[in-house]
Structures are given as structure tokens and as C-alpha cells.
Amino acid sequence: MIRVEGLSKSVGADRVPVLRDIQFDMQQGEMIGVVGSSGSGKSMLLKCLAMMEKWDSGRFTVDGAEIIKEGWSGKRKIKREWAYLEQNPQLYPRRTALKNVLIGRSGQTPLWRMVTGMVRSDDYMGAMDYLEGLGLLDKAHQTAEKLSGGEKQRVAIARALAHGAKVVLADEPVIGLDPHTADTVLETLRKLCEEERATVIAVLPIEMAEKHATRIWGLAGGKIAFDIRGRRLTQQEKNMI
Template sequence: MITVRHLGKSIKGETILRDVNLHIENGEFVVFVGASGSGKSTLLRCLSLRDSWDQGTVMLDGKDLGELNGFQKFLLKRKWAYLAEQAPLNPNRTAHKTVLGGLWDKFPLWRKLTGRAGVDDHVLAMDYLEQVGLLDKADNKISTLSGGEKQRVGIARELVRGAKVLFLDDPVAGLNPQAAEQVLAGLRSLCAERGVTVISTFPQLEWAEKYGTHLVGIADKTVAVDVKNRRLTMREKQIIFQ
């Protein structure tokens, strides 16, 4: 699905990433792991088209994303959701209305003018809240939800928009262990049951090994370890966190 070849990026003359090679398949839960400042978040932003790169290519099903024009990138970003830590949500809206808002772009003009959604739209929003385990919180205002619940509402909103790929920069930052594991378990289920591709960073190696299906270790500004469907060996951990 996504193939990265010899990607490199520098900022103000300082090399941030060099010669990154990577292949990501549909439905994988990919986790970038590495020491602080290793370039995990920068790589995530490059792949999600939030940042540019200086060298190499990023391919989607054989198409070079660097050759897309502005409008083509806009359309692709609507299918590729990027969430940095906590999703920005209106604290005064309910969880249901927040997820329903993800359908706004799909509403016909007359519905946008009246501000009314159809019954099917309401049901679809509830379906996605159920998918992230928050059906019982549908009528609760965002301000009353926990950090983990807010993050899951943000994910549900992107899914109802039609996102097929989720780029998540430390989606469990600031969450207690129980809430964090609920978020990660939900993401793993989305990959397995709906074929959603999740590409994420989070610092906890234990959780990366528990929930990720594809672990990418970043060290020395490049991909140093690339394994699927297993835990890291001691040697691999030493390479990444030396």
C-alpha cells in the first residue's frame, strides 16, 4: 500500500531522517518506536503529507505522492486522518454530535443549509461510537469525558468521515494506563475488523509489542529494525535504544 524509498529530510541543514525504506500493507497497526528525538514524529508527518521531504519517494499503490498537485493532496488527506496527541474537540458538543459532524462534507447542500442530518446519518454516527466502545456516552458532552474517551471520539469522527488510514502521534499521551489500553485495543480491533490502517507513535515499548502488528524501530535517523507479528529481540531493542 505505502512504500517509502530512500526518504530523507533536513531542517536548517540538520539531518532529521536519512535513507528511510519502508513498506506498509493495508490493515496493519504500525508503531514507530525509538528514543526521544529519533525522528518518529517527523516520519509520521512526512507520510501523512503534513510535512515535505527532501530526498526519496513515498508511493501509494505505485503512485508517487510527491507528484500530486495541491487538489489531489487535499482529496487524499480526507481519507488519511492525522491526529496529534489529543484531538481538538468542542467541549460543549455531545459525543454523538461531534461524530455526526464528521459527515458534514458528505451532506447535500439543502442539509447544510438547514443544519439537519438524516436518520441514517445519526445511526451511522452511533455505529462508530459503538465501534470505539462509547455508545453509552453518546449524549455526554465532550467536557465530561475522560482523556481516553475524548481520543476515541476523535477517532470515531475521522472514521465516519471515511478515513482509511489513521496517522496518530502518541494517541495515549496523558492517559492513565487503563484508558490508554482501551484506546489501543480499539485501534487494534479497527485494523482487524474494518481493515483500517493505523500508523502511530507512542513511547511505551511494552504497548507497542502488545498491540502493534508491525514495529518500526528508528535509530541513527533511519529505519534500524522492521519486524511484523512478533516482539522485538533483546538485540533489536539495543539497536533502537542504544
């Protein structure tokens, strides 16, 4: 179980508050869609959960471990077990999509494997399965530099999944995708939550969150304005964000 209590974050010399007293509990297998207007704090929330931004205050508990209190080792647990997918994913440009999935993120893959490029055949099959599930089978052997932004995002998702991320934090994973591909990507993520008990927190457009998320957080002014089961938002809820 994941619990966040009183997460607050401010930025700049003036200490402008960006996140205010964020609070939630989360179970494995949930797919959470984060919605909210520009500047409401969606990206910052994901970065704080990924431990890429320092928390001003708050308590962060993951499977009984106190992440903030544990300092370096808490941060390491998150970096190892969780995947953060930024808007512009970092891939090795000269390597193929498949190789990018196989060799993983830097810091996560043994150096010998990155240097030699050696992989096991079951890893290969797994990587191809994820690429297929994300509609990228025909791009598996294309170098990353020749992929579109949306394709790179999907390679980054496949890479996170192939390396067994327990929690995937995805900042706008379907931006720039046509509606059909966006549906395919989100269906794959949702299936993963259901079948492998992975947990996904993704910043999504409202209609995609309504369609695919099991739970929706509406952010406004750095606060969770509503926290509901995945369904169509009411007009009142839309007015809150």
C-alpha cells in the same frame, strides 16, 4: 499498497536532519506500532506521511499514485483519504462527542452539514457504534470541552473511522489512558484493520506495540533501525532505539 522510498527531512536554518532515508512498503490491514526514544523522529515521520510537512526528498506511492510528484492533487488525496490524529486533537469544544464524530473534520464535511447539523440515521448509528467500541458510549452527549485528553483522542479516532479513513496516522493515541482503556482502544483499531482492511500507523509505548501491533518500526536518529512483525522485542532490539 503504500511505498515510501528515501524519505529525508531536515529542519531549521542549519538543516538538522530529522528523518534519513526512510524506506518501507505497507499493505492494507496492517497495524504498525512506531517506537523509539524522544526526538527519534516519530512525530515527524507521521506528519510527513500526512503531508503536513514538506519532504526534502523521497518518493511516496499510494495505490499507484505518485503523491509528491502529483503536487496539490496528491496532497489532497492524502488529506481526504487519510486521517492524522495529533497529540491534542482539535474538536469543536461546544459540540457533543457524538456531534464531533458526525460532523467530521473541517475541510472534510460539507458546509451545509456543519451549519445545519443535519445527519442521516445510518450515520448516527455508525457514530454510536464507533463511540461504543472506543468505550465512550456514556460520553456521547457530553460536550467536547468537558472531556479528558484521552477521551478527546478517542473521539478523534471515532471521527476518523466514521468518515471512512483508509489510513489512520495516530501520534500517541493512548497517552494518558489507563491500561485497560488503552487496550480497548488498540483492540478496536486492530479489529478495524482486520475486518475493514484499514491501515493504522501509531506511535506507541513499546509494551503496547508488542501487544497490539502486527508490525513494529523502531526509530533511532531519524532512521528505521528495525522493521519486524508484532512480537516481544529482544533486548538487542531495545538497545537499538
